[in-house]
Amino acid sequence: MHRxxxxxxxxxxxxxxxxxTYMIPLCAIMGAIGGYMPDFDLRFKHRKTLHNIFSLIIGSIVLYILLGLVPIDMLHRYIWQLVLSFSIGWLLHIFCDGFTKRGVYLFWPFSNKSYGPKLFRSNSFASLALGFGIAFGLLLSWLIYSGYIEIILDIIRG
Ligand SMILES: [Zn+2]
Incomplete structure (x- = not known):
């Protein structure tokens, strides 16, 4: 799937x-970084090294430790929100790549089996459509969950 x-x-x-409200941009940035992370393995055993649950867990622990070392109180207070934002981005990247032909090596290095529905090619239109569908579905769900949908509807109604 496209990065x-x-x-x-x-x-x-x-x-x-x-x-x-002020955590919204910070969480979004952490989620974006998490979503980017797995493809750092492009040049080294792609779809294996960083597309498995172990690297996700280790990556999240490392981030927790690193944020803990930064001498900014606010980071410590909201450390779980930031780490979980990062982890969900990484997790959904693995999940979405499972829909591509190659699948993901979810339990690598302990298993060399690739998992996923494996429906489309990574750079196909179907893959792009699924990705945007998931993003739009999540955004709409969050707008409803957070109540922001009411504010948007009020603006539309004028
Ligand atoms: Zn990937």
């Missing part, structure tokens, strides 16, 4: 972890 789509999906999914 910008993973980034968008990560950013939107992370909105669910934002506890307040």
């Amino acid at each position: 910008p789509v993973h980034v968008i999906i990560g950013a939107v999914a992370a909105l669910f972890f934002a506890s307040s």
Whole structure:
């Protein structure tokens, strides 16, 4: 799947972890970064090294430790929102790549089996459509969940 789509999906999914208005951009950024992360394995055992649950867990723990080291109080107070935003971006990237022909090596390095429905080619229109469908569905769900949909509807109604 196209990398910008993973980034968008990560950013939107992370909105669910934002506890307040000013956490929205921070969570979205962490989700976008998480959504980008797995494809850092492009040049090294692609779809394996970073497209598995172990690298996701280790990556999230490393982020938790790194954020803990930054001497900014706010980061510590909201550390779970930020880490979970990052993790959901990474997780959804793995999930979405499962729909592409190659699948994902979910339990690598302990298993060399690739998983997923494996429906489309990675750069196909169907893959892009699915990605944007997921992103739009998540955004709409979050707007309803957060109550922002009411504000938007009020603006539309005038
Ligand atoms: Zn990928």
